[in-house]
Amino acid sequence: MATGAEDYPGLREALGDPVLEPELLERSLTHRSFAYEHGGLPTNERLEFLGDSVLGVVVTEALYRTFPDLSEGRLAKLRAAVVNARALAGVGRSIGLGDHIKLGRGEESTGGRDKASIVSDTVEAVIGAVHISGGIEVSSVLVHRLFDHLITEAAALGAGLDWKTSLQELTAERGLGVPEYVITDAGPDHMKTFHAQVQIGAERYGNGVGRSKKEAEQAAAETAYREIHDGPVAGQADPAQSPPES
Structure with a gap:
């Protein structure tokens, strides 16, 4: 059946080629700024509303089944760590979703393709479109494909379930001192990009x-956490540098 809607083959492949009607996929990518500039087209907001609920149900069930001994409060924190806007934006960026979002000129000119709020909302809209097209079985497969690694990572985080808290716990445990963040920025006010590094004592770690x-x-804290966690413990010799036994 001819539809006139673009098929987005590269995006479909990144999504795992789910059952997904072309018209719904295109609508899921249509930001309100584009719709307004083109005579009031349907936007992705209703699909976003649906996708948010589908994502919550699938992730909640996955957490419930994967961690049978965790309390309700801990499960709620894990879920929040997996489905927050920053995490969703990261998922969207990992599949190149920003390249396909239909934006108005204003949003386009101010870097809307990489805005966490726009990318995360579009992830939810795409999930909603897949759900309408293929039902809960198909949308569940998509959610697991995109979010299972976040569930695994969240379970490894500290009590605060964010990288800054986890890094602070790790540096306290190893007696390294309190992390401080060194921030620089570049670009015009409406399109600023921020760069962060973590200062711990005399050392700098991470890039965010x-x-x-x-x-x-948060991005700098994640890379710093991995550098410190995977490196030699302070006060212990690096085996690679240890002298041979006599």
């Missing part, structure tokens, strides 16, 4: 980039 200071700090 984001559209906000908070996003850049």
Whole structure:
């Protein structure tokens, strides 16, 4: 059946080629700024509303089944760590979703393709479109494809379930001092990009980039956490540098 809607083959492949009607896929990518400039086209907002609920149900069930001994409060924190706007934006960026979003000229000119709010909302809209096209079985497969790695990562985080808190716990445990964040920015006011590094004592760790200071700090904390966690423990010799036994 001819539809006139674009098929987005590259995006479909990144999504795992789910059952997804072309018209619904195109609508899921249509931001309100584009719709307004083109005579009031249907936007992705209703699909976003649906996708938010589908995502919540699938992730909640996955957490419930994967962690049978965790309390309700801990499960709620895990879910929040997986489905927050920053995490969703990261998922969207990993599949190149920003390249396909239909934006108005204003949003286009101010970097809307990489805005966490727009990318995260579009992820939810795409999930909603897949759900309408293929039902809960198909949308569940998509959610697991995109979010299972976040569930695994969230379970490994500290009590605060964010990278800054986890890094602070790790540096306290190893006696390294309190992390401080060094922020720089570039670009015009309406399109600023922030870069963050973590200062711990005399050392700097991590590199984080984001559209906000908070996003850049979280990204820097993640890379710093991995550098410190995977490196030699302070006060212990690096086996590679240890002298041979006599």
